[in-house]
Amino acid sequence: MTLKDTATLPNGVTIPKIALGTWMIEDDKVAEAVKTAVGLGYRHIDTAQAYGNERGVGEGIRNCGVARGDLFVQTKLAAEIKDYEGAKAAIDGSLATMGLDYIDLMIIHSPKPWADYAGADRFFEGNLAAWKAFEEALDAGKVRAIGVSNFQKADLDNLLQNARVKPMINQILAHVGNTPFALIDYARENGMLVEAYSPIAHGKILDNPEIGALATKYDVSIPQLCIRYILQLGLLVLPKTANPAHMKTNADVDFVISDADMTALKAITAKDYGDASVFPVYSGAE
Template identity: 65%
Template sequence: MIRSETYTLSNGVEIPKLGLGVWMIEDDATPAAVKAAVDAGYRHVDTAQAYANEAGTGRGVREAGVARDALFVTTKLDAGIKSYAEAVAAIDGSLKTLGLDVIDMMIIHSPQPWRNFGDEDRFFDGNLEAWRALEEAHAAGKLRAIGVSNFQQEDLQNLFDNASVKPMVNQVLAHVSNTPAALIDFCQSNGVLVEAYSPIGHGEVLKNEKVGEMAATYGVSIPQLCIRYLLQLGLLPLPKSATPAHIAANAEVDFEISAADMQALKEIETIKDYGEHSVFPVYGGKM
């Protein structure tokens, strides 16, 4: 069952194949979401400094009723932090806010500060500074694994060429109708696990009739089809929900999509409008 399956990162650490994303969940509601996920069999939670719910995530982990070492907790270094000193302080800040002795994985949230997302300046030097702080925290045992998010090939190559440790993951926007195949291939060929946030395109994929018809043929929901699609690509999906029933349903993905249907899903027309979420940089806007 997917709930109990793991990928192995390049440093040998095992990471559960499915995680709960907690973006846009209020801090005081996050403990209940985390505990509902653990009750549903999840063992992986993904938060970030920018989500302002690390405290709630940590509380949910502590109150979940399972051993701490049975849960994998990821957080993200704020996208605006591009200096070594700031990164060192922020890593210790996350440990304190989460209330944990060790963070299973910490990743750079974006190669560029959000206000500069998509600009020409890739902040190569700043990312190397932030990465050096992550490397040192990893070596010191504060972090079990380290990685990045929203990095393109050139951003990754900067680390490959200049850092001591390769990123273990790259967390990117990936879903049916928006699957960055070239970036995924580049990551996987370099031993970098790809995590997929917004696996249902922030709900926009729910509007696609072809996807709906295919889900019906498998007797599953559109979210379940979308999550399974990513798993069969070798990705790690991070569906977000605060609703216990949805959290549980998102883990019911132990079925197989045929090769023909996988190809059809890869060819679904690309979403160009993410509705109310289009203001966020990762969906094409600027905050």
């Protein structure tokens, strides 16, 4: 069963390969989504300070009926926090908001504040300052692993060359039609796992006829094909949904895409994000 499949972070911590994403699930509804997902077999839950739903996620984790040690919870430092004291306080804030004794994986949400995402400044000093707080939280047992999100090669190099602890994961936008192979390879070469968010391209990929034809060939849905594609690339995958039926089908991906069809999928270009293009990560800016 794919929901039980795990990968291993550089420090030996195991992480389930399929996570439930919770972006845009409201705080008063997300606890129920978490409990439903856990009931279906999910053991990996993703949230972020920016989502405004950490409280609800924590409630769901505490009340889902599965031991805390059997669950993997990751959250992300707000992209605007680029200083040591701010990051230190924010880590403690996430723990308090979720009502948890520890976080399994803490991630810097973006190398740049969202308002400056298209700018030239890569905030190297600020990221190193925030990362120092991450390293200390790791030492203190407040977090079990630390990583980054949306980091490009230069951002990764800043930490790889200057930090005491190397980043353990890079969570990035990756899906059929927009897979940053060079960045994925670079992260792996430097010991990181890679986790793909928006594996279904924020839903816009559902209208792609080429992908649809391949899904029909395997007698699966387009989301199932897209999630399986990510897993066969050796990445972790983060499909987001509050719909119990979708949670179930998103995890029902125990089939194999042929090498020839994987090659065809890799060659597709699909970067239309519709209304989501207003968000920095979908705008094409780096």
